[in-house]
Amino acid sequence: MAAPAPVFKSQAIELPADAAVFPDGPNVKVVTRNCLACHSADMVLDQPLFPRATWAAEVTKMRNVYKAPVSDADAALIVDYLAATHSPP
Numbered sequence: 226m227a228a229p230a231p232v233f234k235s236q237a238i239e240l241p242a243d244a245a246v247f248p249d250g251p252n253v254k255v256v257t258r259n260c261l262a263c264h265s266a267d268m269v270l271d272q273p274l275f276p277r278a279t280w281a282a283e284v285t286k287m288r289n290v291y292k293a294p295v296s297d298a299d300a301a302l303i304v305d306y307l308a309a310t311h312s313p314p
């Protein structure tokens with residue numbers, strides 16, 4: 226005799242407010258498209274305010290060490306976003 230098919234019910238869940246989105250800023254769509262495949266936005270947002278050169282090195286590290294598939298053009302736009310939104314004044 227076949228077992229009855231399991232019944233799945235969807236549940237409403239509440240995600241923490243700091244979930245997986247980047248705050249608005251220049252090129253935010255490019256950042257969202259390239260930087261959320263492997264970790265949440267918090268991995269970036271929880272970092273200290275870094276100067277542009279540090280962000281450029283960080284994006285290079287994501288590409289070279291972790292093989293993030295980011296084009297040269299997108300990498301430049303992402304560094305612009307990070308320098309504009311997450312750098313010391």
Ligand code: HEC
Nearest residue numbers: 259260262263268269272283284287291292293294295303
């Ligand atoms: C291919 C996967 C992948 C993609 C795509 C990716 N990352 Fe990462 N990222 C990682 C891994 C793996 C770590 C290290 C995680 C850990 O230490 O637990 C990391 C960590 C980080 C950290 C923490 C500091 C550090 O160096 O460990 C920052 C900041 C960061 N990523 C920024 C970015 C940005 C900006 C993008 C978009 C350009 C991006 N990541 C896209 C894999 C990726």
